[in-house]
Amino acid sequence: xxxxxxxxxxxxxxxxxxxxxxxxxxxxxxxxxxxxxxxxxxxxxxxxxxxxxxxxxxxxxxxxxxxxxxxxxxxxxxxxxxxxxxxxxxxxxxxxxxxxxxxxxxxxxxxxxxxxxxxxxxxxxxxxxxxxxxxxxxxxxxxxxxxxxxxxxxxxxxxxxxxxxxxxxxxxxxxxxxxxxxxxxxxxxxxxxxxxxxxxxxxxxxxxxxxxxxxxxxxxxxxxxxxxxxxxxxxxxxxxxxxxxxxxxxxxxxxx
Amino acid sequence: xxxxxxxxxxxxxxxxxxxxxxxxxxxxxxxxxxxxxxxxxxxxxxxxxxxxxxxxxxxxxxxxxxxxxxxxxxxxxxxxxxxxxxxxxxxxxxxxxxxxxxxxxxxxxxxxxxxxxxxxxxxxxxxxxxxxxxxxxxxxxxxxxxxxxxxxxxxxxxxxxxxxxxxxxxxxxxxxxxxxxxxxxxxxxxxxxxxxxxxxxxxxxxxxxxxxxxxxxxxxxxxxxxxxxxxxxxxxxxxxxxxxxxxxxxxxxxxxxxxxxxxxxxx
Numbered sequence: 001x002x003x004x005x006x007x008x009x010x011x012x013x014x015x016x017x018x019x020x021x022x023x024x025x026x027x028x029x030x031x032x033x034x035x036x037x038x039x040x041x042x043x044x045x046x047x048x049x050x051x052x053x054x055x056x057x058x059x060x061x062x063x064x065x066x067x068x069x070x071x072x073x074x075x076x077x078x079x080x081x082x083x084x085x086x087x088x089x090x091x092x093x094x095x096x097x098x099x100x101x102x103x104x105x106x107x108x109x110x111x112x113x114x115x116x117x118x119x120x121x122x123x124x125x126x127x128x129x130x131x132x133x134x135x136x137x138x139x140x141x142x143x144x145x146x147x148x149x150x151x152x153x154x155x156x157x158x159x160x161x162x163x164x165x166x167x168x169x170x171x172x173x174x175x176x177x178x179x180x181x182x183x184x185x186x187x188x189x190x191x192x193x194x195x196x197x198x199x200x201x202x203x204x205x206x207x208x209x210x211x212x213x214x215x216x217x218x219x220x221x222x223x224x225x226x227x228x229x230x231x232x233x234x235x236x237x238x239x240x241x242x243x244x245x246x247x248x249x250x251x252x253x254x255x256x
Numbered sequence: 257x258x259x260x261x262x263x264x265x266x267x268x269x270x271x272x273x274x275x276x277x278x279x280x281x282x283x284x285x286x287x288x289x290x291x292x293x294x295x296x297x298x299x300x301x302x303x304x305x306x307x308x309x310x311x312x313x314x315x316x317x318x319x320x321x322x323x324x325x326x327x328x329x330x331x332x333x334x335x336x337x338x339x340x341x342x343x344x345x346x347x348x349x350x351x352x353x354x355x356x357x358x359x360x361x362x363x364x365x366x367x368x369x370x371x372x373x374x375x376x377x378x379x380x381x382x383x384x385x386x387x388x389x390x391x392x393x394x395x396x397x398x399x400x401x402x403x404x405x406x407x408x409x410x411x412x413x414x415x416x417x418x419x420x421x422x423x424x425x426x427x428x429x430x431x432x433x434x435x436x437x438x439x440x441x442x443x444x445x446x447x448x449x450x451x452x453x454x455x456x457x458x459x460x461x462x463x464x465x466x467x468x469x470x471x472x473x474x475x476x477x478x479x480x481x482x483x484x485x486x487x488x489x490x491x492x493x494x495x496x497x498x499x500x501x502x503x504x505x506x507x508x509x510x511x512x513x514x515x516x517x518x519x520x521x522x523x
Contacts (some may be wrong), residue, residue, distance in 0.1 A: 157314050158347040161339060162361035162408060172360055176351040254351040254388040 041223035050227035058212070063231055066197055066208040073132035074186075074193045080133065081140025082182060086174070088141065089148020105138040110196050114203060123204040132196045139192070140185045147181030179251040186244060194236055258337040258411040259290035259325040259444055262311060267303070267318035280306055281318070282469040290325065293438070293445040295459035297452065302467025304448040305344075308414045311446065312341050324412065340410035340443075342418040346401040348389040355385040358404045366409065375407040376400075378440065379433060395426040399433065406437050413443040419454065431457055435485060456495045457485050 025043050032042040041049075053059035088095040088102075114131040121127035151174065159169045175182075201210025209228050216224040267281040280303035288294050296304050309315035311322050324337045348357045359372045376385050379399040389397050398418060405413060418434075419427040431454060438445070449455055455462055456478060464474035476498065484490040 154343070154345065154347050155349065157309075158341075158343070160314060161312055161341040162404070164360065168360060172349060172352060172356075176349070251351075254390065 038220070039222055041226065045223045046226045046230065049221070049223040050231060053224065053227065059228065059231060062207060062209050062212050062228070063235060066194070066201065066210065066232065067235060069129060069132070069197050069201070069208065070190075070194045073129045073197065074136070074189060076129065076133040077136035077140055077189060077193065078182070078186065081137040081185070082144045082178070084137065085141040085144025085181075086148045086178070089145040089151070095145070102138050102141060105134075106142070110135045111199065114196070114200050118204045125205075128197075128200045128205055131200055132193055135196050136189050136193055140189060143181050143185040144178060147178040151177055176251070179248075183244070183248045183251065187240075190236060190239065190244070194232065198232075257290040257442065257444060259292070260286070260288040260311065260412060260446065261323040261325050262286040262288070262307070262320075263322070264307070264310065264318055264320040266320065267306065267310065279469045280467075281320075284320075284470055284472075286463065286472070287325075288444060288446055290444055291442055293447065293458060293460045294463060295447045295449055295455040295461070296463050296465065297449055297455055298465035298470070299467055300450065302465065303470050304465070305416050307470070308341070308416050308446065308448060311412075312339055312414055314341075337411035338408055340405035340408050340413050342401050342405045342413070342415045344417050344420060346389065346394075346397040348397060348400055348404075350388060350390050353386050353388055354381055354392070354400045354403075357389065357400060358407050361404050361408050366407065371407045371409070375403040375437075378406075378437060379403040395422055395430065398422070398430055402430070402433065402437060406441050406443075409441065410443050413445045415445060415447045417449055420450070427454075432486070434458065435482070439482070452499050453491070453495055456480070456491050456498065462498065 029043050032040045032045075050059060084098075088098060113134050117127040117131035117134070121130065155173050155177075159173050164173065197208070198210035198213065201208035202214045205211050209232050212228050213225055216222075216228070262285065264281040264284040266279075266283075269278045269280065271277040284307075286294075296307070298304055306315060310318055310320075348354075349360070352360065355372055355376060358376060359367060362371060373385075376382060379402050381396060381399055381403065384392055384396060389400060392400070401418070419430050422430065435458070447455075447459060457480075459478055462474065462476050462478055463472055465471060466473055478494060478498070480490060480494060484494075
């Protein structure tokens with residue numbers, strides 16, 4: 001973990017990331033200048049598109065809408081998937097029975113879930129959020145199940161002797177043991193969920209980043225498409241660095 | 257205060273694969289008087305920990321009954337006696353501080369009465385109260401486990417080799433601490449150990465068992481008073497009497513079974 005790594009190594013890591021991203025932008029800029037086509041706009045053109053849509057408020061509005069959907073469906077998937085994983089990890093009988101269901105769910109293409117949700121529940125917000133959550137729930141369940149299988153029996157007995165209520169047991173005994181597994185599925189979950197949200201918006205919503213991408217695709221406006229994509233990458237990275245990583249560090253503070 | 261009336265008709269570990277079923281207990285009876293300190297000593301792996309687990313209600317897969325027996329003292333009839341268990345490993349929550357570990361085992365009333373700080377202070381962990389267990393020495397972790405057990409104000413305290421794998425000086429300090437804690441907060445204690453000197457120092461009564469299935473081969477009173485327990489010479493004399501060659505076998509405990517009164521089923 002990053003506890004003992006010190007400020008200088010953190011700075012050096014950030015420095016390397018900046019250098020690497022600058023190099024990527026340089027390669028992109030050179031390629032765009034050589035090809036000189038509307039299908040590969042220069043970094044400056046993308047920046048201009050981003051500034052233009054930010055000035056009208058369109059970009060921040062749609063990013064916020066999409067972010068809202070990400071947060072709701074991500075939270076739903078973590079809570080429901082975590083509960084299912086915990087139950088399966090604790091009960092070998094339930095695990096044997098539902099393992100087949102999980103395998104089916106894990107292998108249904110995201111697009112099929114989205115289409116089915118829209119067909120069954122209509123082109124609604126509930127259908128959109130559900131479709132994203134259902135796509136993520138089996139992944140969370142499988143990861144958390146591994147953690148639940150390894151829960152300490154010693155601590156469980158201690159909690160029984162000292163008459164812990166189920167809430168106290170969950171919060172102080174079970175969840176801290178599951179924290180690394182929850183963190184792992186939160187990491188991979190965030191990356192997966194926001195990509196699926198864009199598809200859901202493209203297929204059945206009239207706002208959000210996915211809807212905007214659809215719009216600019218029809219106009220063949222690649223600069224705007226890249227502007228929205230980069231804006232959202234920045235938002236997701238900010239969540240990762242400002243929320244997920246500090247939370248993970250706090251959860252691991254007790255380790256020697 | 258509560259005593260224990262233990263009657264295990266049958267307890268076996270079921271056969272697993274090529275390993276045959278193993279019978280641990282068959283018609284085992286043990287009565288522990290309220291307020292007494294009983295040490296259970298015997299070969300490793302014979303099932304002493306299993307007995308504690310059955311008494312604590314952690315292992316319910318046996319035939320028989322463990323009852324708590326209420327003492328005859330006035331006003332002593334806890335509706336549901338409290339058990340505390342000091343395990344071989346401290347079993348602290350590593351992600352909670354010492355203070356939090358103690359507090360989590362208590363009910364709201366005990367928290368209000370300030371029992372967390374009282375017992376954390378009594379075991380000498382005042383300075384370390386806000387540390388996480390893994391940053392403490394093993395001896396300090398065991399102190400924390402003792403603080404937790406006593407802060408819950410147990411009627412019955414079960415202890416499973418709580419001072420094993422410590423250096424002798426640390427173990428000795430912890431034994432003295434246990435005597436101090438019992439003076440502050442008396443409890444009925446059922447204590448499993450391999451250490452005969454520890455038994456002489458701490459226990460009122462020694463139960464020696466053999467395994468397959470567990471049966472009592474010796475049941476003797478030790479009878480050191482508070483001063484004698486802290487006196488190395490007195491302890492050595494008792495130890496020599498009890499554990500020298502040709503020690504007295506099966507000296508029955510004179511007919512002072514726990515005072516009748518209300519019998520309470522625990523399960």
